Amino acid sequence: MDYLADRMGPLGTESAFEVLAQAKGLEKQGKRILHFEIGEPDFDTPAPVIEAAKQALDDGWTHYVPAAGIDMLKEAIQEYIERDRGFRPESEQIVVTPGAKPIIFNTVMALVNPGDEVILQDPGFPIYGSLVDFVGGTIKAVELKEENEFRMTPDEVNEQISPKTKLIILNSPQNPTGGVLTKADIEGIADICEDNNVHLLTDEVYSQILYDMKHYSPAVRDQCNERTILLEGFSKTYAMTGWRMGYGVMPKELAKRFTQLNINTISCTSAFSQVACATALRMDQSGVTDMVAKFRERRDVIVNMLNDVNGFTCLKPEGAFYVYPNISGTGMISSDVKEVLMNQVGIAALPGTAFGYTGTKHMRFSYATGVETIREGMEMIQKHFN
Numbered sequence: 001m002d003y004l005a006d007r008m009g010p011l012g013t014e015s016a017f018e019v020l021a022q023a024k025g026l027e028k029q030g031k032r033i034l035h036f037e038i039g040e041p042d043f044d045t046p047a048p049v050i051e052a053a054k055q056a057l058d059d060g061w062t063h064y065v066p067a068a069g070i071d072m073l074k075e076a077i078q079e080y081i082e083r084d085r086g087f088r089p090e091s092e093q094i095v096v097t098p099g100a101k102p103i104i105f106n107t108v109m110a111l112v113n114p115g116d117e118v119i120l121q122d123p124g125f126p127i128y129g130s131l132v133d134f135v136g137g138t139i140k141a142v143e144l145k146e147e148n149e150f151r152m153t154p155d156e157v158n159e160q161i162s163p164k165t166k167l168i169i170l171n172s173p174q175n176p177t178g179g180v181l182t183k184a185d186i187e188g189i190a191d192i193c194e195d196n197n198v199h200l201l202t203d204e205v206y207s208q209i210l211y212d213m214k215h216y217s218p219a220v221r222d223q224c225n226e227r228t229i230l231l232e233g234f235s236k237t238y239a240m241t242g243w244r245m246g247y248g249v250m251p252k253e254l255a256k257r258f259t260q261l262n263i264n265t266i267s268c269t270s271a272f273s274q275v276a277c278a279t280a281l282r283m284d285q286s287g288v289t290d291m292v293a294k295f296r297e298r299r300d301v302i303v304n305m306l307n308d309v310n311g312f313t314c315l316k317p318e319g320a321f322y323v324y325p326n327i328s329g330t331g332m333i334s335s336d337v338k339e340v341l342m343n344q345v346g347i348a349a350l351p352g353t354a355f356g357y358t359g360t361k362h363m364r365f366s367y368a369t370g371v372e373t374i375r376e377g378m379e380m381i382q383k384h385f386n
């Protein structure tokens, strides 16, 4: 495609969508596929949020609104961050976007020059590396180790720091491993950012999906006034993936630039959806607690059953809704296991290589699906490998 601009060359993708398309193709041919590839809660968006959106449409929230977000939602975000993270950001620090993903895009666009280095977790959410490549930055990957329960330690970050480091990207609870950083890890990494004058993007979209640990955000350190960009969203916490609603909290000067990027790309985020998201943050949160209790039950089932598959070993993750079993005992690499699961077993799951260079020994299963489906799927895998 020689008509494309050169800059499109390095842009990567998220192969979850490709595996989903492959699975759908097989389903069209009449094959039955159980889905463990998709990273979205299978629950319905809470009824009060849907009601609030309908009411907002009736009330005329159908026009352009401010590019950084409406006051009603920003106030609800201020209350939520204060309640959950312990500090109250100013309204001018908040930028609302269609999904949390644009906060990643805006961060990399606004901060990373060609040749700048960005430290990130490997395996990790593939969009980070894709965008760093896109702008000509250099990825400095910290390999997450199973023996560390997939935590990125401050020592490992220190090994990657150089005068060229511009940004560190943290994701905890983490996709794809479900790993959760300890308070000490986070404090240590925040210290490194301060000492080296490096920005920190903390992707906290799974902050509410935690089992036994308490969420700790590095944003408490500078309250997003100096170097921290806190990314949050509605997709995972409130089962709102299709609504496309997220936001960032950041230093005010950066928020102005993010707003400018919004103006250049999306103008503003859907007005009535913003009203509904204010309701999501302000309503009784017991639905979220119930959802997490269901995820916990599913996690326990999938971990136990994967550990009974010959050649698989699986840690019990502390957060998110993914497991990241080691499949090296099968004698196969993950891309081959993915094909066997898809074509011979009828299971769609992602190879670890979808999340970085280190993923040849691992698969990612999303357990955001009913417990009966999990049991059936894991029995099918056991039957094949045992």
Ligand SMILES: Cc1ncc(COP(=O)(O)O)c(C=O)c1O
Binding pocket: 039, 098, 099, 100, 101, 102, 125, 171, 175, 203, 205, 233, 234, 235, 241, 244, 245, 246
């Ligand atoms: C780690 C991580 N960050 C960000 C996102 C983006 O979420 P959304 O754009 O739906 O808010 C996802 C979605 O899968 C994710 O796993």
